[in-house]
Amino acid sequence: MASNVSHQSSGADGSTEQSVLPGYGQFKFALSGELTSTITLNLLTVLDYSPALTDKISKDVNGSLLLIRTMEERGEITQTSISPLLTALKTIERYGIANKVEGWFNEFVSTEKGMVAIATETS
Numbered sequence: 001m002a003s004n005v006s007h008q009s010s011g012a013d014g015s016t017e018q019s020v021l022p023g024y025g026q027f028k029f030a031l032s033g034e035l036t037s038t039i040t041l042n043l044l045t046v047l048d049y050s051p052a053l054t055d056k057i058s059k060d061v062n063g064s065l066l067l068i069r070t071m072e073e074r075g076e077i078t079q080t081s082i083s084p085l086l087t088a089l090k091t092i093e094r095y096g097i098a099n100k101v102e103g104w105f106n107e108f109v110s111t112e113k114g115m116v117a118i119a120t121e122t123s
Contacts (some may be wrong), residue, residue: 012034023108024079024108026108027105027108028068028076029064029102030067030104031064031068031101032062032064032068033064034097034100034101035063035064035067035068036064037058037064037123039089039092039097040057040058040063040064040067041058041093042092043067043085043088043089043092044057044058044067046088046091047071047076047084047088047094049070053070057070066089071085080109082102082105085101086098086101086102089101
């Protein structure tokens with residue numbers, strides 16, 4: 001998996017903007033491929049999403065991508081932790097998917113840490 005490094009840049013107005021390079025995006029893309037409509041619906045229930053949000057995500061053509069985006073907004077998955085997702089997958093007894101997702105994430109994190117160490121050494 002390609003590395004992922006987060007960068008911050010300052011705008012003309014003094015605001016900072018954080019951008020994410022491909023590794024984390026690739027993780028999310030791979031994750032979306034594993035989340036079938038049934039798994040997505042089960043996760044929505046276990047994670048206690050509102051009926052309106054559950055309805056919106058379950059009816060969306062790209063429901064798994066919308067679920068991932070919503071999980072990010074709620075802080076349930078971040079560039080440093082996916083614990084709530086893993087717990088939810090195990091709760092719905094999707095152990096194989098949980099192990100696969102955890103492996104992808106650990107690969108992402110180890111690559112990320114390596115890239116940060118390299119960037120720090122060269123600074």
